[in-house]
Amino acid sequence: MTTLAPAQPPSDDSAAGTAMVDIRRLEKRFGSAVALHPTDLVVRQGEFFSLLGPSGCGKTTLLRMIGGFEQPTSGDIVIAGESVVHLSPAKRRTNMVFQHLALFPHMSIRENIAFGLEMKRVPAATVRSKVDDALAMVRMESFADRPVEALSGGQKQRIAIARALVNEPAVLLLDEPLSALDLQLRIQMQSELRRIQRSTRSTFIFVTHDQEEAMTMSDRIAVLQAGHIVQMGTPRQIYHRPESRFVAEFIGHSNFLPGTVTGLGVGGEVRLEHRGVSYDAISHRPLSLGDEVSVALRYEAISVLPGTDTRGLPATLELATFAGPTIRLDLRLENDVSIKAETPASNEPPDLSPGARFRVDWAPTTALVVGE
Amino acid sequence: MSAVAATGSAPVARSTFIRSPFRASGWQVVLRGYIGLFLVFLYGPLVVLFVLSFNDSDTIGLPFRGFTLRWYTGLVHQRDILLALGNSILLGVAVAVLSCLLALTMALGFRATFSGKPLLLQIILLPVIIPGVVGGIMLLIFLGYLGFPFGLFTSILVAQATYVMPFAFLTLYPRIQGFDKSLEEAAQDLGAEGLVLFRRIVLPIIMPGILATTIFCFTLSFDEFIRSVFVVGQDATMPLLLWSVITQNAEPYIPAVGVLNIAVSAVTSIIGFALAARAARQPR
Numbered sequence A: 001m002t003t004l005a006p007a008q009p010p011s012d013d014s015a016a017g018t019a020m021v022d023i024r025r026l027e028k029r030f031g032s033a034v035a036l037h038p039t040d041l042v043v044r045q046g047e048f049f050s051l052l053g054p055s056g057c058g059k060t061t062l063l064r065m066i067g068g069f070e071q072p073t074s075g076d077i078v079i080a081g082e083s084v085v086h087l088s089p090a091k092r093r094t095n096m097v098f099q100h101l102a103l104f105p106h107m108s109i110r111e112n113i114a115f116g117l118e119m120k121r122v123p124a125a126t127v128r129s130k131v132d133d134a135l136a137m138v139r140m141e142s143f144a145d146r147p148v149e150a151l152s153g154g155q156k157q158r159i160a161i162a163r164a165l166v167n168e169p170a171v172l173l174l175d176e177p178l179s180a181l182d183l184q185l186r187i188q189m190q191s192e193l194r195r196i197q198r199s200t201r202s203t204f205i206f207v208t209h210d211q212e213e214a215m216t217m218s219d220r221i222a223v224l225q226a227g228h229i230v231q232m233g234t235p236r237q238i239y240h241r242p243e244s245r246f247v248a249e250f251i252g253h254s255n256f257l258p259g260t261v262t263g264l265g266v267g268g269e270v271r272l273e274h275r276g277v278s279y280d281a282i283s284h285r286p287l288s289l290g291d292e293v294s295v296a297l298r299y300e301a302i303s304v305l306p307g308t309d310t311r312g313l314p315a316t317l318e319l320a321t322f323a324g325p326t327i328r329l330d331l332r333l334e335n336d337v338s339i340k341a342e343t344p345a346s347n348e349p350p351d352l353s354p355g356a357r358f359r360v361d362w363a364p365t366t367a368l369v370v371g372e
Numbered sequence B: 001m002s003a004v005a006a007t008g009s010a011p012v013a014r015s016t017f018i019r020s021p022f023r024a025s026g027w028q029v030v031l032r033g034y035i036g037l038f039l040v041f042l043y044g045p046l047v048v049l050f051v052l053s054f055n056d057s058d059t060i061g062l063p064f065r066g067f068t069l070r071w072y073t074g075l076v077h078q079r080d081i082l083l084a085l086g087n088s089i090l091l092g093v094a095v096a097v098l099s100c101l102l103a104l105t106m107a108l109g110f111r112a113t114f115s116g117k118p119l120l121l122q123i124i125l126l127p128v129i130i131p132g133v134v135g136g137i138m139l140l141i142f143l144g145y146l147g148f149p150f151g152l153f154t155s156i157l158v159a160q161a162t163y164v165m166p167f168a169f170l171t172l173y174p175r176i177q178g179f180d181k182s183l184e185e186a187a188q189d190l191g192a193e194g195l196v197l198f199r200r201i202v203l204p205i206i207m208p209g210i211l212a213t214t215i216f217c218f219t220l221s222f223d224e225f226i227r228s229v230f231v232v233g234q235d236a237t238m239p240l241l242l243w244s245v246i247t248q249n250a251e252p253y254i255p256a257v258g259v260l261n262i263a264v265s266a267v268t269s270i271i272g273f274a275l276a277a278r279a280a281r282q283p284r
Ligand SMILES: Nc1ncnc2c1ncn2[C@@H]1O[C@H](COP(=O)(O)OP(=O)(O)OP(=O)(O)O)[C@@H](O)[C@H]1O
Pocket: A030, A033, A034, A035, A053, A054, A055, A056, A057, A058, A059, A060, A061, A062, A209
């Protein structure tokens, strides 16, 4: 039996840097329902770490356990070397930016930001200067004495971040803080958050269900599915090396092509066949000849060539959809498998009528054999 | 030319599309009559009372024999009236504060989940459905057995507070139930716990509700009669005194006392609304 050695993933997932949050076999059940299966996770000092996953996968539950708002069923949470599971939120060196911000409506902006420091009995003069610094950091100096309701959504957002960060938490927890904002503001706040995180060098744990947001902002991402972390790594690793069909589906847009293994190379190259059509892919896991597999292939990894070209596989156009910067082409291969491709609008083929003949090609390294 | 034609055709179109089953004019007369009667019975007595309180006549009633303020100025010498007014106000404040505090603590307790919660809720609200007369008799018997002293700040306070408290609970509970829990979590996150959290975050935010409830309780107490009458001791409240005056001999100053009572209620409500509005704007 021919078995292929898996290609080694780049090893920056191992614990380089000091661990700021160390989560050990952490589990949460609500009655009989499991919100988080026993999970291990290390977030490093100064890292922008995202928890990414679809609704109900347990992101908020995990974040709230770190913040102390939810008691774990079992397992341990160590923050800056100290186990915190027995500590109340008030005693933890974490601060949270809540999804709906939870600014205190009866206080001015300055009072909101000062609240945490007051609770720690910081002298008034220090409070004042720290609040000023925090306001400057989120570029809201001129709003200090306004009431909360006199702010726009994005401004409230900044105040919520300032209110948390002014306490210089060891870890800042953010639960989908941008989800209520419109797209424009969201993109602006994303880079703002990133800037703040870089300048304060603090550790951020950021919950989102938006893969693009996680991608653009994070140093590392943990993808959650039904209470499990199914993959953890840098945005590039997650994008280029999805380890399961779920991750490939969740991150970006992928085709899933069926195939039987008919040939194996030493570097993980795989030759596949499906109803008379053969194509190349790559595998990072051991495979044997005759295995039935599924190959993830991103829409944008496919080059659409004229029907007269000799490279790639012949395909028939079924539908072309204009999407601004790109054109989405729904094609059908000769083995009756449908395949979608995304091509820059600047590269628009002249004939986009249904039935038009094309050829589709891709670099074998972009076609990834994925487990289910 | 065409504009004239267009405006000319509009009423025709309207009359064909909107056809009332009633003759519009007849229906409107009925409606107006109904509203008129409603207003007469709502405000008529008030106007009559007001007019009579200035009537220069030794018997209560019309005709109007001339304007006088003597029923009002004369009240200064009616010691029992002034005393009853003072009693009612003091008692009202005591009842309002007591029942509001009780209702507040209960409403706060009700945020937790515990077994038997629905049953306890029913028990708390039970006094609302007990008829006043029955409630009064029950208290009379019960307090009598206990040898409880009958008096303003003893038996009447108990009678009124037990009656008013469920109402206070009913107005406070939804406000506290609807309190945004994430505000408390945010405060905990920032280091506030226990009483500090309650005083700095929860209390200021629910304060308008508490004020409005207190005022509401005061007005309930201020004209509570049926329960109080069963457990009255030496001192009378305003409604009790008025009752005894009117059943013995209808003194001509009674309309003036009535207006005075209305004034107290009105002023309380206005203060209450003003406070609540201000608290909502700037609670600190
Ligand atoms: N207090 C609770 N009681 C019972 N079940 C809960 C509770 N909180 C969360 N769950 C369940 O735990 C699971 C994970 O919930 P969680 O809120 O962590 O999801 P999420 O990933 O944050 O989703 P979303 O993106 O929708 O916010 C869900 O199935 C949810 O129904």
